[in-house]
Amino acid sequence: MNLILLSPEDLTSPSSAVITDLRRLTHIKNIHGAAVGDTLKVGMLNGNMGKGTITGLGESEISLALDLTEPPPAALDLTLVLALPRPKMLRRILQTIATLGVKKLHLINSYRVEKSYWQTPFLEAANIHEQLLLGLEQGCDTRLPQVHLHKRFKPFVEDELPALIAGTRALVAHPYTPNVCPSQIDYALSLAVGPEGGFIEYEIALLQKCGFEAVHLGERIMRVETAVPYLLGRLF
Amino acid sequence: MNLILLSPEDLTSPSSAVITDLRRLTHIKNIHGAAVGDTLKVGMLNGNMGKGTITGLGESEISLALDLTEPPPAALDLTLVLALPRPKMLRRILQTIATLGVKKLHLINSYRVEKSYWQTPFLEAANIHEQLLLGLEQGCDTRLPQVHLHKRFKPFVEDELPALIAGTRALVAHPYTPNVCPSQIDYALSLAVGPEGGFIEYEIALLQKCGFEAVHLGERIMRVETAVPYLLGRLF
Numbered sequence: 339m340n341l342i343l344l345s346p347e348d349l350t351s352p353s354s355a356v357i358t359d360l361r362r363l364t365h366i367k368n369i370h371g372a373a374v375g376d377t378l379k380v381g382m383l384n385g386n387m388g389k390g391t392i393t394g395l396g397e398s399e400i401s402l403a404l405d406l407t408e409p410p411p412a413a414l415d416l417t418l419v420l421a422l423p424r425p426k427m428l429r430r431i432l433q434t435i436a437t438l439g440v441k442k443l444h445l446i447n448s449y450r451v452e453k454s455y456w457q458t459p460f461l462e463a464a465n466i467h468e469q470l471l472l473g474l475e476q477g478c479d480t481r482l483p484q485v486h487l488h489k490r491f492k493p494f495v496e497d498e499l500p501a502l503i504a505g506t507r508a509l510v511a512h513p514y515t516p517n518v519c520p521s522q523i524d525y526a527l528s529l530a531v532g533p534e535g536g537f538i539e540y541e542i543a544l545l546q547k548c549g550f551e552a553v554h555l556g557e558r559i560m561r562v563e564t565a566v567p568y569l570l571g572r573l574f
Numbered sequence: 575m576n577l578i579l580l581s582p583e584d585l586t587s588p589s590s591a592v593i594t595d596l597r598r599l600t601h602i603k604n605i606h607g608a609a610v611g612d613t614l615k616v617g618m619l620n621g622n623m624g625k626g627t628i629t630g631l632g633e634s635e636i637s638l639a640l641d642l643t644e645p646p647p648a649a650l651d652l653t654l655v656l657a658l659p660r661p662k663m664l665r666r667i668l669q670t671i672a673t674l675g676v677k678k679l680h681l682i683n684s685y686r687v688e689k690s691y692w693q694t695p696f697l698e699a700a701n702i703h704e705q706l707l708l709g710l711e712q713g714c715d716t717r718l719p720q721v722h723l724h725k726r727f728k729p730f731v732e733d734e735l736p737a738l739i740a741g742t743r744a745l746v747a748h749p750y751t752p753n754v755c756p757s758q759i760d761y762a763l764s765l766a767v768g769p770e771g772g773f774i775e776y777e778i779a780l781l782q783k784c785g786f787e788a789v790h791l792g793e794r795i796m797r798v799e800t801a802v803p804y805l806l807g808r809l810f
Contacts, residue, residue, distance in 0.1 A: 340795045411793040434800050477794040521758050521808075557647040558713040559576045560803075564670050567800045568807035572757075 339365050341478040342380045342390060343471055350401075355380075355390070357400045366392075366400055381480040382406055383471075410480040414439040414574055415526045417502055421448040421533035422487075423562050425458035429469050431563055436473025436483050438570050444502070446488045448541055450533040456489060495544050503528040508550040511565060512542055515552040521572045529573070531565055575601050577714040578616045578626060579707055586637075591616075591626070593636045602628075602636055617716040618642055619707075646716040650675040650810055651762045653738055657684040657769035658723075659798050661694035665705050666799055672709025672719050674806050680738070682724045684777055686769040692725060731780050739764040744786040747801060748778055751788040757808045765809070767801055 342362060348355040357363060366372050372392055380390030386406040394401030422445045423431055435443055447456070459465060466485050474480060488494040508528040509519065513536060530537075530545055537545070542552060560568060578598060584591040593599060602608050608628055616626030622642040630637030658681045659667055671679055683692070695701060702721050710716060724730040744764040745755065749772060766773075766781055773781070778788060796804060 434797075437794060437796055437800060438804070439794060476797060479794065558673060558675060558715065560673055561670075561712060564673060564803045567796075567804040568674070571804035571807035 339369070339475045340379065341387065341475050341480075342366065342378050343383055343475050343480065344380060344390075344402075344404075345383045353404045354393070355402045355404060356394075357402065358398060363398070363400060367395075372400070378402070379478065380404060380406065381410065381474075381478070383474075384481055386410070387478070387480055411439060411478070413441045413481060414570070415506075416440055416570075416574075417442045417444070417506065417528040418566075419444045419446060419499070419502075419528065419530040420562070420566070421446055421531065421537070422451045422455050423533065424452070424455055425460045427561070427563050428455075428458070428460050431566060432466060432469035432485070433473035433476065434563065434567060436470045436479070437477035438567065439477070439479060440570070441481060441483050442502075443483055443485045444488060444494075445485065446494055447491045448533050449491075449538045450535040461487065491541060492544065495541075495548050499545075499548050503549060508545075508548070509553050510537070510542065510545050510550040511555060511569065512537065512552040513554050513559065515554050517551065517553045519553040519555050519569070519572060523573050527573065529569060531562060531569070534562065575605070575711045576615065577623065577711050577716075578602065578614050579619055579711050579716065580616060580626075580638075580640075581619045589640045590629070591638045591640055592630075593638065594634060599634070599636060603631075608636070614638070615714065616640060616642065617646065617710075617714070619710075620717055622646070623714070623716055647675060647714070649677045649717060650806070651742075652676055652806075652810075653678045653680070653742065653764040654802075655680045655682055655735070655738075655764065655766040656798070656802070657682055657767065657773070658687045658691050659769065660688070660691055661696045663797070663799050664691075664694070664696050667802060668702060668705035668721070669709035669712065670799065670803060672706045672715070673713035674803065675713070675715060676806075677717060677719050678738075679719055679721045680724060680730075681721065682730055683727045684769050685727075685774045686771040697723065727777060728780065731777075731784050735781075735784050739785060744781075744784070745789050746773070746778065746781045746786040747791060747805065748773065748788040749790050749795065751790050753787065753789045755789040755791050755805065755808060759809050763809065765805065767798060767805070770798065 344355050374392050374395050377389045377391045381387035387408045388406035390402035393403050418440050506526040506528045510530040580591050610628050613625045613627045617623035623644045624642035626638035629639050654676050742762040742764045746766040
């Protein structure tokens with residue numbers, strides 16, 4: 339937690355807040371070893387960041403005087419389309435994309451996505467929200483990514499994806515193509531990453547028809563949780 | 575497991591092998607759904623890769639005829655120096671660096687590395703080896719990374735590191751520097767990555783004295799397991 343994230347319900351006035359939940363209380367007390375008068379790095383969810391000065395420190399609540407004048411870091415100009423990963427990996431990937439500044443994530447079905455993955459409680463809105471908060475707190479950002487779920491591949495790619503990628507260059511990571519993934523780009527991007535084992539040829543063909551270029555990352559096959567930061571480090 | 579890795583003790587002749595351990599047996603039977611006559615992607619630890627044709631498929635062993643003529647993918651021209659991460663993260667990072675082609679890893683102490691991390695059984699040679707194998711099997715590589723442990727920061731940096739980084743450009747990831755991390759390099763590199771919370775100023779100064787340049791990755795603070803693939807994707 340490199341940033342204490344506040345939500346509107348924490349506010350007691352436009353410039354003061356009270357934290358009462360155990361997770362943030364424990365963190366501030368234990369990790370920061372905080373005392374009245376100390377300042378913490380604080381941000382308002384979907385708002386500015388800045389300083390929170392501790393004005394009260396009780397057993398079950400911490401009061402803060404807020405000075406939030408800095409905008410959050412710039413978002414990546416990216417729409418990320420990801421085949422739904424296995425539940426354990428999903429949680430880490432939600433944190434990672436929030437940390438790295440992805441704001442538009444579409445989790446989609448694919449032939450090699452196991453059906454059971456769609457049943458995981460980690461896909462419930464509250465649980466997605468929780469992992470995104472952890473990622474924002476790590477990365478020092480306040481703007482919550484938007485996560486959309488699409489349980490059917492073909493209708494999504496044919497009916498929704500064309501509008502989502504309009505005005506962007508669209509790439510799909512695919513081992514079996516001669517084209518190398520570009521690097522250090524300065525334009526709006528859409529990026530699709532398949533499941534473990536990759537998209538099948540039919541899916542690649544449908545994505546290409548929709549406007550995606552297949553690009554490879556070399557000979558090595560990465561797990562999705564490795565490929566996502568690797569790709570973002572390379573591209574942006 | 576995108577590659578079945580063999581070790582010398584699996585060989586029954588220079589061109590045949592028998593697999594008897596439960597992990598690889600189960601994988602081949604369940605995931606590949608293999609039958610006699612099928613070919614699998616196979617590699618010899620620290621040797622060539624190629625095809626293994628199933629010649630026998632029993633309850634407790636699988637026999638393979640080997641045709642291993644392809645060299646493994648090129649290694650990264652990199653010496654990676656990493657502050658020892660927490661045990662759970664260590665296992666994933668060992669897999670990740672093996673998948674991505676890192677061959678020289680030095681795990682070091684640092685002020686913000688908790689002393690207890692050095693006590694983890696995951697640092698035993700057999701356990702490190704196991705995670706590296708998983709990473710090689712994922713990335714389709716055969717060459718085992720060399721992992722070295724250094725429990726004392728100052729003697730390592732002053733007495734050993736100068737020789738290790740000789741002939742390379744040496745970078746240390748550090749948020750508080752004006753210099754941006756380079757990208758898409760084509761020279762030998764040494765890269766140091768600190769613990770959660772970063773290297774302290776004294777450590778950065780000692781690394782700089784040793785020849786490291788501090789470079790930043792933007793405003794966002796990444797977990798080490800995110801920063802490593804992010805950096806490698808950007809640099810190579």
